[in-house]
Amino acid sequence: MYNSFEELENSIVGCNKCKLCSNRNNIVFGCGNKNADLMLIGEGPGADEDIQGIPFVGKAGKLMNAAFDALGINRDDVYIANVVKCRPPNNRNPEKDEEMACLDYLRNQVILVKPKIIVLLGSVALKAILGNEYSITSSRGKWIEKKGILYMPTFHPAALLRDEKKKIDFYNDLKEARNRLENM
Ligand code: URA
Numbered sequence: 001m002y003n004s005f006e007e008l009e010n011s012i013v014g015c016n017k018c019k020l021c022s023n024r025n026n027i028v029f030g031c032g033n034k035n036a037d038l039m040l041i042g043e044g045p046g047a048d049e050d051i052q053g054i055p056f057v058g059k060a061g062k063l064m065n066a067a068f069d070a071l072g073i074n075r076d077d078v079y080i081a082n083v084v085k086c087r088p089p090n091n092r093n094p095e096k097d098e099e100m101a102c103l104d105y106l107r108n109q110v111i112l113v114k115p116k117i118i119v120l121l122g123s124v125a126l127k128a129i130l131g132n133e134y135s136i137t138s139s140r141g142k143w144i145e146k147k148g149i150l151y152m153p154t155f156h157p158a159a160l161l162r163d164e165k166k167k168i169d170f171y172n173d174l175k176e177a178r179n180r181l182e183n184m
């Protein structure tokens with residue numbers, strides 16, 4: 001564990017702890033406010049993120065940004081990271097060994113950011129952070145408290161691209177997180 005973001009970011013440079021290192025263009029570490037009260041965790045970089053080195057800059061990210069705008073959430077005020085920092089080939093789900101290799105970085109990010117609320121974007125993030133026994137269909141929209149952090153699982157924004165009907169739930173889950181934060 002590192003006590004500063006600088007040390008942590010330096011430690012990931014050139015990481016080859018899992019096989020995702022072989023095809024990446026950039027490690028997508030995370031972005032936003034390093035003291036954020038609200039953190040969002042996705043799955044892993046896609047093509048656009050891999051090229052730019054920034055999380056959620058592609059189509060799914062644009063949907064997320066639209067929800068932020070509608071809710072008055074400033075993207076610069078939150079912290080955004082992923083379970084794995086390098087792009088899985090063809091956007092497949094990260095494999096368990098890849099998640100295990102990468103999770104220490106995310107844990108350290110959470111410790112340094114100290115968010116009050118973490119929004120888990122989709123099944124991969126939910127299971128990696130809270131455990132395999134959780135499913136997005138039964139957990140989404142429901143608060144889960146663990147070790148002093150409140151978790152709000154919701155759909156991954158890419159799921160909204162496939163099924164428009166999920167947009168309302170996604171929006172409402174982010175709104176619930178925003179409202180809860182305002183009352184803390
Ligand atoms: N999907 C994710 O899970 N993370 C990103 O950064 C982009 C798309």
Ligand code: SF4
Pocket residue numbers: 012015016017018019020021027084085086098101102
């Ligand atoms: Fe290292 Fe994580 Fe990239 Fe794997 S995904 S090479 S563990 S930074």
